[in-house]
Amino acid sequence: MLPDLMASQLSFAGFAWKNLWRRRLRTLLTLVGITMGIGAFVALVGFSRAFEHEWLHMYTSSGIDIAVVQTNLLNSSLDESFGAKIRALPDVAQVAPMIFNLMDLTPEVNALVYGWRADSYELDSLTLISGHRYQEGRAEVLLGDLLASNLNKKPGDTVSIQGTNFTVTGIYHSGTALEDGAVIMPLDQMQIVAGMEGKVTAFHVKLRPAPAGVPQDEYTTQAAAQIEAVVPGARAVPAAERAANNQIVNLAHAIAWGTSAIALLIGILGIANTMAMSVFERTREIGILRALGWKSRHVILLILTEATALGLAGGLIGIGAGWAALRLLSALPQTASIVSSSVSPFHLLESLGIAIASGIAAGAYPAWRGARLSPVEALRYE
Amino acid sequence: MSSPIGAGGPILEARSLVKSYDEGRVEALRGVDVCIGAGEYVAISGPSGSGKSTLLHLLGGLDTATEGEVLFKGAELGTTVDLDTYRSRQVGFIFQAFYLLPTLRAVENVQVAMLAMNQGSNHRAERARALLEEMGLSHRMRHYPNELSGGERQRVAIARALANDPTILLADEPTGNLDSANSAHILEILQSIRERRGMTLIVVTHENEIASSARRHICMRDGRIES
Numbered sequence: 001m002l003p004d005l006m007a008s009q010l011s012f013a014g015f016a017w018k019n020l021w022r023r024r025l026r027t028l029l030t031l032v033g034i035t036m037g038i039g040a041f042v043a044l045v046g047f048s049r050a051f052e053h054e055w056l057h058m059y060t061s062s063g064i065d066i067a068v069v070q071t072n073l074l075n076s077s078l079d080e081s082f083g084a085k086i087r088a089l090p091d092v093a094q095v096a097p098m099i100f101n102l103m104d105l106t107p108e109v110n111a112l113v114y115g116w117r118a119d120s121y122e123l124d125s126l127t128l129i130s131g132h133r134y135q136e137g138r139a140e141v142l143l144g145d146l147l148a149s150n151l152n153k154k155p156g157d158t159v160s161i162q163g164t165n166f167t168v169t170g171i172y173h174s175g176t177a178l179e180d181g182a183v184i185m186p187l188d189q190m191q192i193v194a195g196m197e198g199k200v201t202a203f204h205v206k207l208r209p210a211p212a213g214v215p216q217d218e219y220t221t222q223a224a225a226q227i228e229a230v231v232p233g234a235r236a237v238p239a240a241e242r243a244a245n246n247q248i249v250n251l252a253h254a255i256a257w258g259t260s261a262i263a264l265l266i267g268i269l270g271i272a273n274t275m276a277m278s279v280f281e282r283t284r285e286i287g288i289l290r291a292l293g294w295k296s297r298h299v300i301l302l303i304l305t306e307a308t309a310l311g312l313a314g315g316l317i318g319i320g321a322g323w324a325a326l327r328l329l330s331a332l333p334q335t336a337s338i339v340s341s342s343v344s345p346f347h348l349l350e351s352l353g354i355a356i357a358s359g360i361a362a363g364a365y366p367a368w369r370g371a372r373l374s375p376v377e378a379l380r381y382e
Numbered sequence: 383m384s385s386p387i388g389a390g391g392p393i394l395e396a397r398s399l400v401k402s403y404d405e406g407r408v409e410a411l412r413g414v415d416v417c418i419g420a421g422e423y424v425a426i427s428g429p430s431g432s433g434k435s436t437l438l439h440l441l442g443g444l445d446t447a448t449e450g451e452v453l454f455k456g457a458e459l460g461t462t463v464d465l466d467t468y469r470s471r472q473v474g475f476i477f478q479a480f481y482l483l484p485t486l487r488a489v490e491n492v493q494v495a496m497l498a499m500n501q502g503s504n505h506r507a508e509r510a511r512a513l514l515e516e517m518g519l520s521h522r523m524r525h526y527p528n529e530l531s532g533g534e535r536q537r538v539a540i541a542r543a544l545a546n547d548p549t550i551l552l553a554d555e556p557t558g559n560l561d562s563a564n565s566a567h568i569l570e571i572l573q574s575i576r577e578r579r580g581m582t583l584i585v586v587t588h589e590n591e592i593a594s595s596a597r598r599h600i601c602m603r604d605g606r607i608e609s
Contacts, residue, residue: 008489008511008524009503009504010486010490010493010494011503012497018486285483291444291469292494293466293467293499295470375444376444
C-alpha cells in the first residue's frame with residue numbers, strides 16, 4: 001500500500017520535472033547551451049585564476065619582494081645597467097635581472113623561456129633533479145621536469161630554440177607549472193635569442209629584512225619608492241601585486257571573463273527562450289491551474305522551478321565539462337606549461353551559484369508573463 | 383431578480399452584473415441579478431452567446447465584472463474576498479473539454495488542484511485515490527488522460543474539482559462532449575455528490591434533460607435572465 005501510495009504522489013518539483021521531460025529535445029538543447037556557458041566559465045576563469053595563483057607561487061617561492069618593470073608596457077624592456085643602481089640602494093639585498101618570453105620549442109610545444117644569470121638567487125629555489133646548472137656565455141639550458149617529460153629530454157640532449165641548439169645541462173622541479181613547464185637559460189643567451197642585448201624584462205628584487213617595528217608592507221612600499229626614484233620610467237611593484245595585477249594575468253582574466261560572459265549570455269537566452277515558449281504553449285494549462293485555485297505566485301514558482309532546474313542541471317554538467325577541459329589542457333604538451341588543473345572549491349561553488357542565478361534570471365520574465373495571464377482568457381486560448 | 387430558494391440561506395449573490403468586451407462594444411451580460419442559496423442545484427441554460435458561461439465565470443471568480451458585484455456569503459469577491467483564495471477553497475470547476483493535464487496520470491491530475499494548498503504529499507495522494515475510488519476509477523488511477531474514455535476523463539475532472547472540498551461546484555456544459563449513456567452517468571454523479579455533501583451545484587447546459595433535473599432553472603438570453 002505504501003509503495004503504491006508513494007508512486008501515486010505528485011510533488012511540486014515532480015510536476016516541474018514532468019513539464020521539462022515533456023519536451024525532451026528542447027530541454028536537452030537548452031541544457032547544452034547552459035552547460036557550455038558554465039563549462040566555459042569553469043575552464044577559462046579557473047584557468048586564469050590558477051594562472052594568477054601560479055605567478056604568486058613563483059614569486060613567493062623565489063623570495064622575490066619587488067618586481068621592477070617598465071611603466072605601462074606589455075613587453076617591458078629596461079636597461080640592464082639599472083640593476084647596479086637598484087643594488088646600491090640600502091634596503092636591497094639582491095637583484096636578479098631577467099627576461100621571459102613564450103617561445104615555440106617544436107611545432108607542437110611552446111613554453112615559457114626565462115633568461116636568468118647563472119648566479120641568480122632565483123635558481124636557489126629550484127630543486128635540481130638531475131644534471132647541473134648552466135654557465136654564462138654557453139648555449140646551455142635547464143628544463144623543468146614537466147617540459148622535459150613532454151619533450152622526452154634528459155641532461156646531455158639538445159633543444160632547438162629560435163634556430164639555436166642548446167645543451168640541456170639539468171632537469172629541475174619547482175612546484176609551479178609556470179616554471180616546471182619552462183626553459184631557463186643564461187641571461188646573455190636569452191638576450192641574443194630575444195634580440196634584447198643589454199636589456200631585460202624585469203629586475204626581481206630581494207630586500208633585506210625589515211627593521212624591527214616597521215611593518216613589512218610599509219617597508220616594501222618605501223623600498224619600491226626608492227627604486228622608482230633611481231630608475232626613470234620604471235615601476236617597482238610588490239611581488240603579490242605583480243602576480244595579481246600584471247598585464248599577462250590581467251589579459252588572461254579579461255579574455256576568460258569576456259568569453260565566459262558571452263557563453264553564459266547565450267545559455268541564459270536559451271533558457272529564457274525555452275521557458276517563454278513553454279509558457280506560450282501552456283497558456284491554457286496555466287488557465288486551468290488558475291481555475292483550480294493556483295495563485296499567481298504558484299505559477300511564478302512553477303516556472304522559476306523549471307528554469308532553475310535547467311540552470312542547476314546545466315551548471316553541474318558544465319562544471320564537470322569545464323573541469324575535464326582543464327585537466328585535458330593541463331596534460332597537453334602545448335599548454336601544460338601555463339595551465340594548471342587545480343580548481344578551487346570556491347570557484348566550483350561560484351559556478352554553481354552563477355548557473356542557478358542564470359536559471360532564475362532567465363525564468364523571471366516568462367514567469368511574470370505566465371502569472372499575469374487572466375484565468376478566463378487563458379482557458380479560452382486555442 | 384431571480385430569487386433564492388435554497389434552505390441554507392444565500393451563498394452567492396450577483397448584483398447588476400455587466401460584462402462587456404472590446405471597449406464596451408460587446409456586452410455579454412447586461413445587468414444580471416441572481417441569488418443562489420447554499421446547497422441549491424441550479425441549471426443555467428440559454429442559446430449560444432446568451433451569457434451563461436460568462437455568468438458562471440463571474441460566479442466562480444475566474445473573471446471580474448465590468449459593473450456590478452458578486453457576493454459570497456455577503457462578502458464581495460475581488461475586494462473583501464481574494465479571488466485566488468475563493469477559487470482554491472470554495473469552488474470546484476468542471477469543464478466541457480475536461481481540461482486534464484496530458485502529462486499527468488489520473489491520480490496526479492487530481493493532486494494538481496491540491497498543490498497550491500499547504501497539505502502533505504501523503505495526504506494529497508490519499509485524498510486523490512479516495513476521490514477516484516468514489517468516482518469508480520480505482521482501476522484507472524495510473525492511466526494518462528489519452529488512455530481514458532470521455533466519461534472517465536470527466537469523472538477524473540470531477541474528482542479534481544472536489545479535491546479541495548469546495549462548497550460550490552460549477553459545471554460548464556459537463557456532458558457536452560459525452561454520449562447519452564455517459565451524460566446520464568455524469569449527471570447522476572453530480573446530483574449524488576450534491577446530496578451527500580450538501581454542496582451548491584450550478585450547471586450551465588443547453589440540454590433540456592439536465593436543465594429539467596435541477597431544482598431551479600435559469601434561462602438566459604442576450605445577456606439577461608429571461609426567467
